[in-house]
Amino acid sequence: MDPADLADVIASVREFVRNEVxxxxxRIEERDEIPADLVRQCxxxxxxxxxxPEQYGGLGLDVTEEVQLVFELGYTTPALRSLFGTNNGIAGHVLLEGATEEQKKAWLPWLASGEVTASFGLTEADAGSDPATLTTTARRDGSDWVINGAKRYITNSPVADVIMVFARTNPDAPGSRGISAFLVPADAAGLSVGPKDSKMGQRGAWTADVHLDDVRVPADAVVGGEAGIDNGFRIAAKCLAHGRVHIAAMCVGMANRLVDESVAFARTRQAGGKPIARFQLVQGLIADSMTDYRAGRAMVLETARDYDAGRDKIAGPAAVKYFCSEMVGRVADRAVQVHGGAGYMAGVAVERFYRDARLFRIYEGTSQIQQVIIARSALGDAARAD
Incomplete structure (x- = not known):
């Protein structure tokens, strides 16, 4: 995108987030719902x-441009980004990374406009970070596929129009092999969505279980067509790598907000007849958080540039997601500490963000999975079992 156009987009999103959201x-926290007017504006x-990409009706931002936009989205409740995060992220990228041109033309314009919401159906009760234990199956029946299984914690599934379902198509293949991705309409016979999950934080961002009981889909529902059969894990891994950079940028945006909340409180809260901003121990907390925020922001931008250039699409995304998700947890903890008792009270922004931030260390791969990816990238075969 032209730099001037990008600047205009970022400025308009910043204004929308800070003035409207x-x-x-x-209200979003209390009602567990994004107001319809905000959805329309998005x-x-x-x-x-x-x-x-623009050819399919989107803005076509590369990752370096994307993270600058996500910095702004991260400044408010993460439920806002969750509205459209799956379309832009792990679900939409299933199509971008693995779909045929016909599948892209059929679905991407609808995702870009928001007329269709997509979900990413990989996680199961006993298969999250490790897809080797995935039990959802898809078997051929004539020219169709019949899918059986259940998915857990699926973002946007209560409102999804299509779900990218990952299922084992070759039961004899070991580990993460033999898995395929399917485009499954949410209204397909045999597909049902459970009640919305009740979560620690991120209210307004809806997740639920998805059940598939003899769900029949045609052959062209396989992402990538015949070439996509048994290629699902490769597609998922690419989607998750992109998603890790995106989530890291979200964490940076939230850290920015938490620093601003801490600074504003420290300037106005009085203790002993003077603002607590004068106390050096409070200054130390804010200095540490500002340093964390600046380090995370710089790391995200560098990782995004490397991703776009094709220099690093594995270890870099893992490292930045690991650092930034842990970083925002530290910043949130310090923000509560700066606020003292007020920071523990419901209705105070830092209390809500403290709960919201906790999820970032889990989804798109836990911090421990990121550690494994980073270490194996550095150590090579020496870190792998025989």
Whole structure:
């Protein structure tokens, strides 16, 4: 995108987030729902398709441009980004990374406009970070595939129109092999979505279980067609790598907000007749958080540039997601500490963000999975079992 156009997009999103969304954060928290007017504005601004190429109706941002936009989205409740995060991220990228051209033309324009919401159906009760234990199956029946299994914690599934379902198509293949991705309409016979999950944080971002009981889909539902059969894990890994950079940028945006909340509180809260900003121990907390925030922001931008250049699409995304998700947890903890007792009270922004931030260390691969990826990239075969 032209730099001037990108600057305009970022400025408009910043204004929208800070003037329209931030004032409604408590309402979103209480009602566990994004107001319909905000959803409409997100669609009109192109936020459902900012990573989708222009030829399919999106804004076509590369990763370096994307993370600058996500910095702004991270400044408010993560439920906002979750509205369209799957379209731009792990679900939409299933199509971008593995679909046939016919599948891209059929689905991506609908995702970009927000007329269709997509979900990413990989996680199961006993298969999250390790797909080797995935038990959802797809078997051929004539020219169709019949899918059976269950998925857990699937973001946006209560409102999804299509779910990218990962299923084992070759039961004899070891580990992560023999898995394929399927485009499954949410209204397919035999597909049902459970009640919305009740979570620690991120209210307004909906997740639920998805059940598939003899769900029949045609052959062209396999992502990538015949070439995509048994290629699902490769597609998922690419989607997750991109998603890790995206989530890291979200963490940076949230850290920015938490620093701003801490600074504002320290300037105005009085103790002993003077603002607590004068106390050096409080200054130390804020200095550490500002340093964490700046380090995370710089790391995200560098990782995004390397990703776009094709220099590093594995270890770099793992490292930045690991650092930034842990970083924002530290910043949130310090923000509560700066606020003292007020920071522990419901209705105070830092208390809510403290709970919201905890999930970032889990999804798109836990911190421990990122450690394994980073270490194996550095150590090579010496770190792998025989």
């Amino acid at each position: 931030v004032p409604l954060e408590e 669609k009109s601004m192109g936020l459902y398709g900012f990573t989708i």
